[in-house]
Amino acid sequence: MAITDSALAQLAARFEVLLPHLNERQRRLALATEARLLGHGGVRTVARIAGASESTVRKGVFELEAGVEPLADGRIRRPGGGRKSAIELDPGLLPALLALVEPDERGDPMSPLRWTTKSLRKLATELTRQGRQISPVTVGRLLRENGFSLQSNAKTLEGDQHPDRDAQFQYINEQVKQFQAAGEPVISVDAKKKEMLGQLPNAGREWRPKGEPVQVEDHSFFTGPKGETAIPYGVYDLAADTGWVSVGVDHDTSAFAVATIRRWWQARGRLDYPNATRLLITADAGGSNSYRYRAWKAELSALAAETGLAITVCHFPPSTSKWNKIEHRLFSHITMNWRGRPLTSHEVVVNTIASTTTRSGLHVVAELDERPYPTGVAISKARMNALPLEPHETRGTWNYTLHPAPTGGETTPPETTHLATAPDRGTVLDLLDDARLTGMSTAELDALANRLATAQEAEREQRCFRQRGGPRRKAAADHGKPLFSGRDRILLTLLYLRQVCPQRVLAEMLEVTDRVIGPAIAETSRLLDQHKITVEPTTLLFTEPAQLVAFVHTGVLPARSRPPLPESLCDPFLTGMSRAGLQELVDRLAVRQAALVERRRHTQRGGPRQPGTRGGVFAQKITDAERVLAAVLFHRHVCTGEVLAELFQVNRSTIGNAFRDVRPLLKEDGFHLPPAPVKHRTAEALLASVPAVNTPTKELC
Structure with a gap:
């Protein structure tokens, strides 16, 4: 119907x-x-x-x-109904999939996906190539069912753990509790990553009108390797939850680090802790606040003297800087605050840091520090030994206290006072500007400096041009200037070429590193050679700063570091040949020996001597004649190498080198002497075996 x-x-x-x-x-x-x-x-x-x-x-x-029976509650189909799962249809599918995604150290070393991204699509393609039909969606479901998930790298490996790692953590914790219980300030310090300024990409996102992102450079190298940078160094007060950040423009040096602490103390610390007598600093083991740096400890000692505080420093073990409180209580919030925002200028960096706050009450003060902090500054051993530094009984390398004044009551000798304090480089250079050292008067040195001034400036500009990879992008600023003027560089070069002292002595007196002295002398030496200016060596030779200072003040030359050899060592009883024969052997080998030494140095240099360099090195520990004598005695087995080292007042390796240099020459001449009847084991026994009188002489024989 x-x-x-x-x-x-x-x-x-x-x-x-x-x-x-x-x-x-x-x-x-x-x-x-x-x-x-x-x-x-x-x-x-x-x-x-x-x-x-x-x-x-x-x-x-x-x-x-x-008339089908009703199903159990909650079921839609009868048991066994529906499409079979992929792993039921293909029992080998899951093992094949797991073999592809196993970690490289456990999986198949010949897996085609070992060196590529293991995406769902690539995994499905590889399984299909093996004859197993599967979709990327099914691959993802099987991986999740078997405990896999997308994971990024976890920064948990800290390298080889120091055996005192945990003990140092406990010691730092105890020190912090003691200082805070006594109401003394406790700060955490560190330098944040150096930031390149410009219209450069910065990680993170920021709210902007749709379709109007901030336009930035595609690559950061467009700004050049010498573009402007910002160097944030922070101080975090653990108790007050406040931060202080100085943004430097020059270099992250120990002087810059301590200058930041000094500014924090003057602006905030002394107001927040008016009754403080001590200060605890927690820092990591590297960077400008490294426990190895003498400059860090010398600058802190000066700060302790200025403030009257006993400054205690506790360093975290190596590779554990992330445990320093400033990392996750200050720097992490600064990074989140400027995410997605290009750091175009120092003003942007300072204002962004200063506006960093948290709901827990963090407040940050930031300022720009435009003062120069040159690299290459070093601290002399004498000054380091004079610091009022007290290592703690527990791991004194990492834990130490710098007192405002020496605690032992010891006084420094007047003649070495200038070596134990921060040097005034101008005063030291004036001391070195002595006609007895330079070979010319002050007026002559000034005239030479004026003559070479234009060439020196051109050389410096050319060097800077090569380093920048192009012309200047801005006018020269205060930072980045050399530590020494053109005249100073000429003065140091004259002292070196005249062989007055090694570069090490000059570096220690002026408290700079070898990397500052060496290039300055090398560059000036080339200029002197180009202008046909010859420098004659002097007979003066100082191996320690104190010797040079004493000579300038008193005119007294230092005593010989090594006494003359006993005349009995040349006795025919020991050498197996007459004194005249020994002298003839020395004369015969002199030229070839010098050629052999020069050939070895040529190999070490990798080429000929550079123009303007010194004609030779400082006097060897033993002369060429003494090297022949040592080789003859060693050849005859008169005594052991240790006995020769004691007699010649040198170490064992010097005797070994002398024998290795002279032995090939003796072999070329067919030189051979019968061995001595007795091989002496001590210097006293050897000298006592010679009937001749043991009187020192300046000549070999």
Whole structure:
């Protein structure tokens, strides 16, 4: 019979209200029930009104006619129904997938994905290549079911752990508690990463109008290797939860680090802790505040003398700088505050740091420090030994206290006072500007400096041009200037070329590193050679700063460091040859020996001597004649190498080198002497075996 329109409307209303609340099986059976009630044509009519498939409705009719039992609560299909999973269809799929994603140290070393990104698409492609049909979605599901997830690298490896690592952590914790309990200030210090200034990309995102991101350079190297930089050095007060950051523009040196601490103390520390008598600093083991740096300790000693505070420093063990409080209580918040914002100028850096706050109450003060902090500054041994530094009984290398004044009551000898204090380089240079040392008067040295001034400036500009890779981008500033003027460089070069003292002595007196003295002397030596200026060596030779200072003040030359050899060592009883024969041997080997030494130095240099360098090195520890004598005695087995080293007042390696240099020459001449009847084990026994008188002489024989 025909179905009326009203019946169809009622059916549509029921479906609209009921079907959304039923699951898949219930909807199918409900539609089948209505189709059976409508009779012939009911399946098509119900499917059209409900928007379902006729096959779905017909399947429900078959289930009702078959009298299928109701399913358990919560089930839609009978057990075993539905499509089989991928791992059931292919039992080898999961092992093959796990073999591809295993860590490299455990997986197949020949895996095609060992050196590429293991994305879901690449994993699915590789499994398909192996004959296993699988989609990237299924790969992701199988990985999650087996405990895999996307993970980034975890920065947890700290290298070889120091055996005192945990003990040092406990000691720092005890020191912090003691200082805070006594109301003394405790600060954490460190330098933040140097930032290049300019329209450069910065990690992170910031809210901006849609489609209007900040335009930045594609690569940071467009600004050049010598672009402007900002060097933040921070001080974090653990108790007050406040930070102080100085933004430097020159170099991250120990002087810059202590200058930041000094500024914090003058502006905040002395106000927050008016009754303080001590200061505890926690710092990492490297950088400008390294426990190895003499400059760090010397600058802190000067700060202790200025403030009257006993400054205690506790360093974290190497490779544990992330445990320093300033890292995650100050620097991390600064980084988050300027995320996604290009650091275009020092003003932007300072203002961004100063505006850093947290809900826990962190406040930061930032300032720009434009003062120069040149590199190459060193601290002499004498000054270091004079510091009022007291190592702690517990790991004194990492834990020490710098007192405001010497604690032992010891006084420094007047003649070495200038060596134990911070030197005034101008005063030291004036002391070195002595005609007896330079070979010329002050007026002559000034005239020479004026003559070479233009060439020196041109040489410096050329060197800076090579370092920059192009012309200047801005006017020359105060920072980056050399420690020595052109005249100073000429003075130091004259002292070196005249062989007055080694570069080491000059560096120690002026408290600079060898990397400052060496290039200055080398560059000036080339200029002197280009202008045909010869420098004659002098007979003066000072191996220690105190010797040179004493000579300038008193005119007294230092005593010989090594006494002359006993004349009995040349006795025929020991050498097996007459004194005249020994002298003839020395003369015969002199030229070849000098050529052999020069050949070895040529190999060490990798080429000929550079123009303007010295014609030779300082006097060897033993002369060429003494090297021949030592080789002859060693050749005859008169005594051991240790006895020769004692007699010649040198170390054992020097005797060995002398024998290795002279032995090939003796072999070329067919030189051979019978061995001595007795091999002496002590110097006293050897000298006592010679009947000759033991009187020192300046000549070899």
